Amino acid sequence: MFQKLIAESTAKSPWLFHINSGSCNGCDIELVAILTPRYDVERLGFKLAGSPRQADIVVVTGPVTKQSLNRVLSTISQVPEPRCIVTMGSCPQSGNVFKGSYSVCAPLSQYVHVDVDIAGCAPKPEAIIDGLAKATKILKEKRGRM
Amino acid sequence: MTANIFLNGLQYLGYILIFPGFLFCFVCGMLLTGIDRKLVARMQKRVGPPILQPFYDFFKLCGKETIVPAAASRTTFLMAPLVGLAALVVIQLFIPIHGFSAFSGMADIIVILYLLLIPALAAILGAAASGSPYAGVGLSREMVTIISCELPLVLILLAVAKTVGNAMGTGLCFSMSDIADYQVQHGSLITRLSMIPAAIAFAMVIPGETGSHPFDTAEAETEICEGMHAEYSGAPLAAFKLSHAIKVLTLTSLFVALFFGGIGTGLVALDGVIVFALCVIATALFISFVHAVTARLKIEQVFKYYWTVVSGLALVSLVLAWYGM
C-alpha cells in the first residue's frame, strides 16, 4: 500500500529541472509561460526545482552544443532515480536549423535515453503540458518498477 | 504500581507519537503548507495545487533515490535532517494549547528560544556537510537570518515575561505553562497595550524564522539552487520539507499561545481548542498573504529590517511592559 501511495504521489508531484543547452530562449520562455496564471501547471503539482538533486523531470532545450554536451550529461546524471528526460523544441531532437554545424551535437538521444519529445519551434504551452503529463505517467511506471 | 507506570509511559508515548507529537505535527504542518500554497496561487489568479500537495511531495521524495555526494561527510549529511525534525517535534510538545501541554514545566520561554535554534543548526550543519558552495552561501544567509530574528524574539519574550510576571505579582514569569494558565484565567495578552507591538513584531518574525517570502533568501531557488538543500535528494530532503512545515506550525502556535491564549466563550468543552486552531490558521493565512504580496529581499536588507523596524516595535513593547502598561 505504501509503495502504491508513493507511486501515486510521484505522478502528482513532478518537479522540473530545466537545462538550456544553447537554446535561442524561445522554448525557455514558453516553459516559463506554463507557470503563468493562464496555464498554471502548479495545479498538477509541477514545480520548478533549483537543483537537479531535487528534480524528477529534466527538460532540455537547445541544440546541445559541443560546449554544453558534457555539462548536460553530467547534470542529467546528477538527477536521482526515478527520473524522466524530456526534450523540448525541435533542436535537441534533430538539431533543427543548426543541423550539420560543426559545433552542434544534437540529437540528444544518441547520448542518453530520452523519454518524451515535445516537438515544435517553439512548442505551444498546451503541447508542453501534454508532453509533461506523458512524462509523469512514465515517471509513475518507473517508480513502480523500482 | 507497575501497571500505572506502564500506562503513564504509554500516555507519554502517545503524546510524543500522536498528539501533539509526530502525527499531529505531520498532518497539521503539511495542511498549513498546503493552504499557504493554495492561497498564494489564488491571490495570483492561479488555480493552484491541491491542498494535499505537500503530502504528495513528501511521499514522492520518500520514494526517490538518495544521493550522497562524494565530497559530503556522510554521517552528518544524513543525520542532520532527522535530528532537526525530532528536535522540532519536541518543541511542539512544550507549547501549551489552551492550557493543555503534553510536557509542561520542563522548559521555559528562554529555553524554547534556544531549542528553536537546534533545527536551524541541524539544517546548517547538514548543508555545510554537503560540501556544496551553493549550500555554503545558503547557510551563511540562514545564519544571518537567525541573527536577525534573534534580537526581536529576545525582546518580545522578555516583554511577555515581564508583563505576565507583573500581573501575577512575582515580577517575572518565564514558564510557558504559567503564561498559558494566566491567559486562561485573565484573558489573552493581546488585550494589554504593551503586548500589541510585541504581537505585531512576533508576526513579522514568523516569516523570517520559517524562511517564507520576503525573507526566503536562504533558499532562494532561483539564485543559489535551493541554497542549503542544494545537494539533498530523496528522504533527507523530505525530512527537511517536513521540518519546514512543522516549523510553520510551531511558530504560529507559539504566537497564538503567547498572545491569543485563553480566548473562548466557555460554552463548549473544546471551545478553547477550536478557537486556538482558528487562530493558528488565521496567523498562517496572514503569513501567506505576506508571502503573496512581497518580493524577496536581499540578505542585508533582511538584517536591517529586523534590527530596526521589528526590534524597535519589540523594544517599545518591552519598555511599556517595564512600566506596567
Added chain:
Amino acid sequence: MIQFNYIAAFFLIVLGFYTIVTKYNLVKTVIGMSVMDYGVNLLIITIGYTPGGTAPIFTAGELTQASYFVDPIPQALTLTSIVIGACVTAMSMSLVIRLHESYGTLDTREIRRLRG
C-alpha cells in the same frame, strides 16, 4: 623630607608609563619598564623607612621596648621585586633580540603583524 621620596617614586612610575606609551623603540620600551620597576621599589623602601631607625637585625634578648628600627617586611618585598624586575628586563631584552632578528627593525610601528 620623606614626601620627596613618595613624589619621586610616583614620578618614576609615571615616567615609566610615559616612556612605554610614547617611545617607538623597543629598547626604550624595556627601559621604561625598568624605570617603572625602580619607582615601585623606591615606593616600597620609603614605606618601610622610619627616620632614625636602625637595621632590623637583633638577636634573642636584645630586642627591647626602646628599640627603634625600620620595618623589615618592605625590605624583603623590595628584594623580591628587584629580582622580578631583573627577570623582566632579561626576558624582554631576549625577546627584543629575537624580534630584531626576525623583523629587522626595532620600531614598534613596524612590528604589528597581529592586528585587528
Added chain:
Amino acid sequence: MNLANMTDYHHFPIYAIMVLFLGAFVVSVAGAKPSGNLKNPAGARAWIALCATGLSLFFLVMLIKPVMLEGEIIAYWMGSRAIAGGYAIGIALEVDALSLFFALLIATAVFVSAIYSIRYMVHDDCVPQYYVLYCLLAGGVLGLVLSGDIFNMFVMVEILTFAAVALTAFRTKVYGALEAAFKYLVVGCMGSTAILTGTIMLYAQYHTLNLAQLASLIPGTLNNATKLAFAFLYIGFSTKAFIVPFHPLAADAHGAAPASISVLISGVLTKSGIYGIIRLTYFLFQTMNLGSMQFMLVFIGSVSMFVCVTMALAQHDFKRLLAYHSISQIGYVLAAVGLSTSLGISAGLYHAMNHTLFKGLLFLAAGAVLHETGTTDLGKLGGLSKKMPHTTALFLIGAFSISGVPPFNGFASKWMIYQASYQKAVETNNIGFLAVTIIALVTSTLTLASFVKVSQSVFFGQLPREYENVKEVPFGMRLAMGILAVLCILTGIFPNTVTGVLTQPAAKAVADVGEYITAMGFKSNLPVPEVSFVQVGVWEPINWLLILCIALLALTIVAVAGKYDRVSENEGEQVETKYQLFYGGEKNVYSQVGGGDLFWGFKHNWRHYFDFMHDLHSGIVNDYALWAVVALALAIVYMMIVL
C-alpha cells in the same frame, strides 16, 4: 612528623602547589642526558609533568568533601607561624570554597592539557624547557588562587606571567609569536606593577599582607590612598583576566602560543584574573553592595562580551577567533559576578567552569587541526571532517557548548545568567540590568554564528587538494579532548548537581566574608548573609533529552523501515559525475565559501563599526600600553568619585 600527620588534608593545598614546582625542578634536572640518544627524548619529562599535574589534581579533589560539602575553610600557616600580637606574620594559605573551586578548574585544565602535550609537542625542540615552564605556569596559577596573602598573590602573578610569556613565544617560528609575547610582557608587566603598587599602598596603611586581616581592617576606613590602591589592584587583575581594554593581548597571545598553552592562558590565566577581581571587590574592600561597583563590573563585562564577539566574527584565524571568544565568555562571567546576587555569582562561576571546559576543548581541537595540517587559517582549510571524524565530533561538542545549544553546559550556565540579570533588574527596578540580559542573549547568537563559520570553513565544506593525506590525530590527543567533551556534556545535563556541589558553595563563600575572616583567626562582626538560589525558569535537560531520544528513535525506526539509509554512494577511486557536486554542469573544482566573508549580510550593515574596530586594534604595543594607562586613570577617577 609522622605519616598520619602528613596525610592530614590540611596539608593538601600546599602539596598541590609544591608538587608542581617540584615537578618543574625535576623536569629540568632530568634533562641531563643528551637527548639525541633516546627515541623520544621528551617522553620521560612529559610523564613527570603529567604525574605532577595528576597528583596536584588528586590533592585538590580530596579537598572537595571537607571544603565544598562540609563548608570548612582551611587556614594553613606555612611553618606554623601563626598570628602574633594580632598581626599575621607568616605566610598563609587560605582555602575556602571559592579558592578550591578555581583550583579544581585549573588543575583539571592543566592535567588534560598535559595529556594532550605528550603527543602534541613531539615535533618541537626544547621540549624540556616547555615542561619546566608548563609546571611553573600551573604552579603559579594554583598558588595564586590558594594563597591567603596578597604579596604572595603578586609573586605568583609574576611567575605565571613569565611562564606564560615564555610559552607564548615558545614556537618562535610561528607567525607573530615573538611579537605577541612582547606585547603581552609589556602590558602584563604594567599590570603586575599596578598590583605591586596597590599591595604596597595597602601595606602602608594597614601593616599587614594577609587577605583575611586586610578584609577585616579595610571596610569603613576607606581614604584616598586605599581607593588609589583599589584602582591599581583592580587594573592589575584586569590585565590578567584580559577583559576590555586588554583583550587584544589575549587575542595575540592565545593565537600564537601552542594549543596546549592556549588552553592554559584562556581557561586558566583569565580565571585567575577573575578570581583576583572577586577577592578584591567582595572580600578585601567589600564594595559590591554599592550600586556603582556593580555597575562597573556589569558594564565592563557586557562591553567585553559584545566587543569581543564582534571582533571574533571578523577574524580569519581559528585560534585568534577562539581567543576573542574566550574574552567574550569572560565578559559573561564578570557581568554575572558583578550582579552581586547569590544566583548571579553562582551562575557566573558555573559559566567560568564551563568556559574552561569548552574553550579547552576548542583550543585542543584547533591544535589538532594545526598539528595535522600546519595551518589555522580559515581561508585555507576545509572538509576535514572526512579525514578527522573524531576531532570534528569533539569540536562540534565544544562549539555547541560555547554557543549555548541545549543540552550542553554553555546553555545551562548562560541560561542562569539571563535569569540572574533579569531578576536583578526586576528586584532593583533598574532597566540597565535588563540590557545585560539582552546583550547576553544576542552575543550568544553571534557566538553561534562564528562557530558555524568555523565548522563550515574548517571541518565541513570541501577538502583542499593539499590536505588529501591528512590523518586523524593520535589517540593521546583525542583522549584529552574526549575527557573535556564528556565533562562538557555531563556538566550540561546535570546542572543542579554541579551547581549544588561546586558553584553554590563557592557562591556562599563569596557572600559569607565574615567566615573567611574568622577562619583565619581574626575578628569580624559581619553578619551571616541569607543566600537563595531560587530560579524563575524551568529547564530539565534529562527529561528533554529523554523525549528527544524517544522521538529520534521513533524517527530512526521509521527511517530504517523506509530504507532511509539505503543511499547511493560513490564506489571506487574515480568520482562519477553523478556523485560530484552540482556546479551547473561545470567540472568539479575546489570551491569553498571562505570563512572571512561568510556573514556578509550581517557585516555589511555594521561595516563602519568593523572598520573602526579594525583601526582601533592597531597592533602597536604603544597603543595597547596607552589603553592600559587610560584604563588605570579612569579607574582611579571612578574609584575616587564613587567609593
